[in-house]
Amino acid sequence: VHLTISQSRAASSANHIQPLLVDNAGQFFSSGHTNNWAVLVCTSRFWFNYRHVANTLSVYRSVKRLGIPDSHIVLMLADDMACNHRNPKPATVFSHKNMELNVYGDDVEVDYRGYEVTVENFLRVLTGRLPPSTPRSKRLLSDDRSNILIYLTGHGGNGFLKFQDSEEISNVELADAFEQMWQKRRYNELLFIIDTCQGASMYERFYSPNLMALASSQVGEDSLSHQPDLAIGVHLMDRYTFYLLEFLEDIHPASKTNMNDLFKVCPKSQCVSTPGHRTDLFLRDPGSVLITDFFGSVRKVEITMETINLTDPIKQVEQRKYSYVDQLPVSEIIHQKPKQKDWHPPDGFILGLWTLILLVFFKLYGMKHLKHIF
Amino acid sequence: MLTASCCYTDRRRGQLAALSIAAVVIIVGVPLWWRTTETYRAWLPVNQINELANLQLQLSADVEVVFARGTVTPEQQKKVPTQVVISLCLFCSSPLEADLSLHTLSESPCGSLVVYVIPESSTLLPEDVDVYIGQRRTALLRIGAQMRVGRTLEQLLAHLEPRIKQVLQVMSFSHTDITAALSDRVRLSPGNKESIADSMRAFKSSPGYEITFSLLNPDPKSHRVHWDIEGAVQTYIQPLLTKLAPLANFSIDSQTLYYAMLGVNPRYDSSRSAYTLNSDSLAHVINPVEARLGSNAASSNPVLNFLLYVPDAHHSPLHIHDHKKQEVLSNAFHSPRWGGIMVYNVNGFYGPEAVFPVDININMAKVMGVFLAQLRLLLGVQSSAPPPGFLVAPCSSTGLADWELDRLMWSRTVENVATATTTITSLAQLLDQIGNIVINDNIAQQVSSAVTSLQLAVAELEAGNLGFALQYSKEAILASERAFFDPSLLHLLYFPDDQKFAIYIPLFLPMCVPILLSLLKIVSEARQKRRERQAKKD
Numbered sequence: 060v061h062l063t064i065s066q067s068r069a070a071s072s073a074n075h076i077q078p079l080l081v082d083n084a085g086q087f088f089s090s091g092h093t094n095n096w097a098v099l100v101c102t103s104r105f106w107f108n109y110r111h112v113a114n115t116l117s118v119y120r121s122v123k124r125l126g127i128p129d130s131h132i133v134l135m136l137a138d139d140m141a142c143n144h145r146n147p148k149p150a151t152v153f154s155h156k157n158m159e160l161n162v163y164g165d166d167v168e169v170d171y172r173g174y175e176v177t178v179e180n181f182l183r184v185l186t187g188r189l190p191p192s193t194p195r196s197k198r199l200l201s202d203d204r205s206n207i208l209i210y211l212t213g214h215g216g217n218g219f220l221k222f223q224d225s226e227e228i229s230n231v232e233l234a235d236a237f238e239q240m241w242q243k244r245r246y247n248e249l250l251f252i253i254d255t256c257q258g259a260s261m262y263e264r265f266y267s268p269n270l271m272a273l274a275s276s277q278v279g280e281d282s283l284s285h286q287p288d289l290a291i292g293v294h295l296m297d298r299y300t301f302y303l304l305e306f307l308e309d310i311h312p313a314s315k316t317n318m319n320d321l322f323k324v325c326p327k328s329q330c331v332s333t334p335g336h337r338t339d340l341f342l343r344d345p346g347s348v349l350i351t352d353f354f355g356s357v358r359k360v361e362i363t364m365e366t367i368n369l370t371d372p373i374k375q376v377e378q379r380k381y382s383y384v385d386q387l388p389v390s391e392i393i394h395q396k397p398k399q400k401d402w403h404p405p406d407g408f409i410l411g412l413w414t415l416i417l418l419v420f421f422k423l424y425g426m427k428h429l430k431h432i433f
Numbered sequence: 434m435l436t437a438s439c440c441y442t443d444r445r446r447g448q449l450a451a452l453s454i455a456a457v458v459i460i461v462g463v464p465l466w467w468r469t470t471e472t473y474r475a476w477l478p479v480n481q482i483n484e485l486a487n488l489q490l491q492l493s494a495d496v497e498v499v500f501a502r503g504t505v506t507p508e509q510q511k512k513v514p515t516q517v518v519i520s521l522c523l524f525c526s527s528p529l530e531a532d533l534s535l536h537t538l539s540e541s542p543c544g545s546l547v548v549y550v551i552p553e554s555s556t557l558l559p560e561d562v563d564v565y566i567g568q569r570r571t572a573l574l575r576i577g578a579q580m581r582v583g584r585t586l587e588q589l590l591a592h593l594e595p596r597i598k599q600v601l602q603v604m605s606f607s608h609t610d611i612t613a614a615l616s617d618r619v620r621l622s623p624g625n626k627e628s629i630a631d632s633m634r635a636f637k638s639s640p641g642y643e644i645t646f647s648l649l650n651p652d653p654k655s656h657r658v659h660w661d662i663e664g665a666v667q668t669y670i671q672p673l674l675t676k677l678a679p680l681a682n683f684s685i686d687s688q689t690l691y692y693a694m695l696g697v698n699p700r701y702d703s704s705r706s707a708y709t710l711n712s713d714s715l716a717h718v719i720n721p722v723e724a725r726l727g728s729n730a731a732s733s734n735p736v737l738n739f740l741l742y743v744p745d746a747h748h749s750p751l752h753i754h755d756h757k758k759q760e761v762l763s764n765a766f767h768s769p770r771w772g773g774i775m776v777y778n779v780n781g782f783y784g785p786e787a788v789f790p791v792d793i794n795i796n797m798a799k800v801m802g803v804f805l806a807q808l809r810l811l812l813g814v815q816s817s818a819p820p821p822g823f824l825v826a827p828c829s830s831t832g833l834a835d836w837e838l839d840r841l842m843w844s845r846t847v848e849n850v851a852t853a854t855t856t857i858t859s860l861a862q863l864l865d866q867i868g869n870i871v872i873n874d875n876i877a878q879q880v881s882s883a884v885t886s887l888q889l890a891v892a893e894l895e896a897g898n899l900g901f902a903l904q905y906s907k908e909a910i911l912a913s914e915r916a917f918f919d920p921s922l923l924h925l926l927y928f929p930d931d932q933k934f935a936i937y938i939p940l941f942l943p944m945c946v947p948i949l950l951s952l953l954k955i956v957s958e959a960r961q962k963r964r965e966r967q968a969k970k971d
Binding site for chain 2: 091126127129130182183186187188194195198200202242356359362364368369370371372373376402404409412413416417419420424
């Protein structure tokens with residue numbers, strides 16, 4: 060049995076391989092990433108927040124069009140607008156009142172829907188601390204060579220972003236989550252875009268390297284919506300994301316537009332608020348960062364120069380009888396121990412405690428001491 | 434007087450009551466509140482973790498140097514504390530046969546090397562080759578011409594030392610390899626472009642990998658393609674994976690996709706009467722296809738995809754061209770940390786008068802040869818050319834030489850140790866910084882076991898036991914990842930102080946105000962009484 064490598068490993072092979080690496084060098088080393096991920100979150104619920112879902116879906120659409128596959132996108136939508144009872148045009152989500160662009164599309168894949176969009180789940184996705192039963196599509200499986208795009212939209216304030224009208228995430232928590240991602244080398248570079256009121260406050264506290272952030276408005280300013288549609292009855296899109304979508308529609312997978320153009324999207328004349336950006340934590344110069352480094356997924360490729368010459372004949376694999384795999388013990392999984400809740404004192408306890416103390420006090424001293432208290 | 438004594442005893446009772454309430458609150462209440470509101474934090478071996486942060490790695494590999502007859506004089510033989518081989522198979526015509534016959538002598542454990550020094554006049558190696566690297570863990574080193582006459586043992590050893598070091602760097606590990614493996618822990622400035630490309634291409638160390646073979650048939654109406662993937666995997670791929678078993682678990686699956694197009698339009702080249710894909714458009718091929726590929730949803734292991742594309746009848750034959758517009762022999766390309774794609778032309782198997790659909794059996798040996806080469810690259814077996822004067826033995830039947838496996842094991846062990854150290858130290862730092870996170874017992878146990886495994890791995894690396902070192906490093910990685918990514922570490926991430934005040938003030942302030950006021954009253958009365966007593970004395 061003899062096996063030989065068809066190109067001997069003498070100096071001659073070096074001549075083939077070296078120039079290839081040098082030629083690819085520009086592509087290889089300009090960005091340092093090998094794969095792209097996107098985490099797109101819409102945090103608002105209720106029909107009148109239609110525009111936030113439309114925002115997120117339009118970014119999702121652009122990102123998919125430019126090449127990032129669904130397996131690398133984590134899409135979190137807090138409410139379902141396309142199939143909402145109040146939607147006069149069911150199964151569609153439009154970005155403009157002329158209804159030419161249905162951003163819902165035919166193959167949207169929502170990973171976290173409805174009440175699953177919580178601060179806890181969002182932070183779990185970012186830091187990777189998900190329970191072991193979470194499927195692949197709900198995980199952010201990035202490595203140290205991944206460029207991640209994070210897009211948040213909803214209602215926000217100075218230093219917080221509101222989730223589902225019931226909880227909020229603060230800028231400190233977000234900065235800590237990014238730091239944990241950096242510690243575990245879960246990203247190579249990260250682009251953070253936020254379209255909320257006072258959005259710039261959310262990136263004020265970042266302190267991890269290789270983060271670039273864009274926001275639709277400064278602290279103290281509100282982000283405004285674009286225009287209402289009288290047929291659907293709500294505002295369809297926010298201004299910043301509307302102009303961002305317009306900008307992204309001109310980008311194709313091979314375009315060389317860089318980040319400086321992205322910073323110019325939606326100036327104050329169009330947006331009414333002042334978009335802001337932060338690049339001090341980013342190592343590369345924004346002018347050399349391509350839009351497709353984050354929004355698209357351009358793979359690096361290398362030609363395969365070597366092959367192995369195999370001469371063994373193929374072994375005959377005996378035909379196995381196929382049978383079902385061991386089934387999951389569903390009944391055991393369902394009847395798990397309930398989650399341990401934190402202990403709280405019983406409700407009447409504090410009230411009873413006050414009452415007891417006050418009763419004892421006044422009994423002993425008499426009511427005339429009331430004047431010391433009040 | 435009755436009223437005065439009543440008032441006095443009343444007041445006394447009141448004071449006692451206030452004092453006892455204050456005592457109960459302070460002695461019983463405050464500790465109770467403290468205990469019930471503190472977060473459970475199991476003990477972590479912080480000192481050992483801090484020691485890990487300043488880890489010094491020392492790698493040692495056992496090298497056995499064997500002098501063949503004719504290299505040392507008989508007097509020197511007595512002084513050299515190494516085993517001497519009486520006769521090397523000088524009848525062997527090729528170094529390969531010599532290599533094979535040497536294996537019968539001894540089996541070297543993983544991580545160690547044996548270097549056979551042969552005389553300069555030996556005809557075993559070709560003229561311009563000084564070192565022959567065998568398939569297992571052996572190398573044949575030819576003494577240089579200047580060492581022929583009248584040299585002492587010290588001169589001989591001094592001459593051999595740098596050359597043996599060079600052999601070690603090729604076969605075991607070199608400075609650049611180890612720094613590349615440590616890039617997780619220490620972001621050093623990159624050495625050369627080749628090493629960066631290598632580190633970007635290969636998958637990071639992981640406990641398991643999934644390999645998926647996909648056959649893409651965009652034109653089932655014309656081609657009915659059959660491939661014996663099970664047999665091919667068993668014959669060609671499985672031996673390599675079995676050899677790599679100490680490194681990681683591999684799971685293989687395969688699929689066939691119909692009507693899956695490449696997404697890039699190939700151009701017709703009339704000079705070669707074939708369709709061509711040039712290297713610039715290759716980058717855009719992968720994304721549309723990847724959307725259609727399934728994957729095993731159950732595990733989070735990295736996936737290596739190997740695609741075999743059979744072009745449709747209208748676009749056959751399809752060739753890949755490199756930058757110089759030369760046809761690529763293998764007709765395949767690969768993407769770092771993703772997988773490889775090979776284009777398999779079938780137009781040669783049938784003539785123009787064939788009845789469609791045509792049955793086609795794919796030559797799996799050719800296909801697997803390409804995929805095996807790509808698999809080696811993607812798993813981190815380095816492709817850098819050896820230094821001049823070196824001849825490397827052709828590949829063994831498994832596709833991986835023993836010393837290549839050793840190289841991979843060295844760099845993987847170092848990478849695992851670096852990653853586990855980073856994880857543990859950053860976890861300790863995080864838990865220290867955020868005082869509110871609950872540390873359960875299982876996390877503390879994982880951290881302790883990770884620290885222990887790390888220390889053992891470092892010790893084994895120093896001792897040169899590569900197999901054990903790799904095993905311990907794998908255990909360390911598993912434990913540290915489990916500890917870092919435990920879902921329970923997310924609670925109470927950020928609890929600002931003003932929220933704490935807002936919760937406690939309505940509970941405790943109304944309760945504390947009467948107590949405080951009564952205590953103050955007691956103190957002021959006592960002071961007044963003392964003043965009266967002073968006045969009475971005077």
